[in-house]
Amino acid sequence: MSSAIYEKIRSNPKYQQLKSTRDSYGWIMTILMLVVYYGYIAMIAFNKAALAAPLGATGVTTVGIPIGVGVIVFTIVITGIYVRRANTEFDALKEEIIKEAK
Secondary structure, three states, rough: OOHHHHHHHOHHHHHHHHHHHHHHHHHHHHHHHHHHHHHHHHHHHHHHHHHHHHHOOOOOEEEEHHHHHHHHHHHHHHHHHHHHHHHHHHHHHHHHHHHHHO
């Protein structure tokens, strides 16, 4: 593409909207993931007794196992949420911007 097309794209308000929305959404998702992951690690570091508590009266599984699985499931879920939004809203806006630039 020529630099004129690049300049049309950069000056398009929809591009600015796409860029700011995508960036802020990415940061929000990143912060959520970091809070969940490092929160779990902090619990391991500072409150082992709470995570080591057995789930049942005679159970071998501790509270930490389902919480750890929850961290993994949370990661998969927020990845799916991001991909779904990227494939619908962000891609549609990108296509509009490209059509307007040509």
